[in-house]
Amino acid sequence: MLRRKIDLWPLSTHVAYFTLLVLAWNHGRYDWTMAAYVAGICLTAFQGAVQNHNAIHCPVFTKRWMNRAYQVVLTLIYGHPSSSYVPGHNLGHHKATDTPKDAMRTSKARFRLNVLNILLFILIVAKSVASADSAYAAAMRKRHPVWFRQLAIEMTTLITVSAVLLYLDWKLALLLWFFPHFYAQWGITGINLLQHDGCDIQSKYNHSRNFVDPLLNLLAFNNGYHTIHHMKPGLHWSLAKEAHDREVAPHIHPNLVQKSLFKYLFITYGLNKRLDYLGNPYFPPPDPPDENWIPAPDETPEDLGAVTLAA
Known part of the structure; x- marks a missing residue:
């Protein structure tokens, strides 16, 4: 099933994430034990975000359906549709690093107090990333329906599970589900600034x-x-x-x-x-306006995540 056995290591962190989540939810008390659970969930959620990055570039399993299912799991671990990594990262960031086509370019970080740039980078780039993701998804609905359906499955699953957890206990959901997800997204986005500024x-x-x-x-x-x-x-x-x-x-x-x-x-x-x-x-020099860029799927066949592999 696995293309490389060493991927058992990141897979083990996913098991740890869901185990800690269940244990913390059942614990239910806001004490030091809960704080330790939250720290562990945040760490493994961030590891899920990192592994999502890896898997979108280099699918983990030998079968396409396994990789598509895995992207749904990764979506639940770091709280964002796995496929959305394609337009913002695989395409914009890798094909046009730190240019107007890169929605996460470091020239957007313009606070003189530099700590604000790393703390707020996810908010600084959020509008541009969301706009690029939405435009790409809308285009792929006709250009690449398989990719679009994968995105829709991930998003629907995430929204459904989030709604159920909020219904069961909104306080625990905020602490154990939404907060670690935000931490994971904040961390994986901020790395871009560390690595290119x-x-x-x-x-x-x-x-x-x-x-x-x-x-x-x-x-x-x-x-x-x-x-x-x-x-x-x-x-x-x-x-x-x-x-x-x-x-x-x-x-x-x-x-x-x-x-x-x-x-x-x-x-x-x-x-x-x-x-x-x-x-x-x-x-950084003055930051130019974002430049829309939606390449055709056949121009970037290796960058589409799970649907890259033949069935």
């Missing part, structure tokens, strides 16, 4: 910042190796470190290989030092 989008290697801490990449399925991911988006996550060491490390500027995420966060946001990859003070 102040980089050179014209460079073959210096367009992305990498975080190479082993523990971080264990928990985040090698999401820290971002340059090689842009060079080879369909590369399985388990191969990213080896490919980074071989193809990126000899050429990339050393400032774009960060050994500690927390050190980078402290300097960049705690000390308010927004620097480009050369170490110079940085503030």
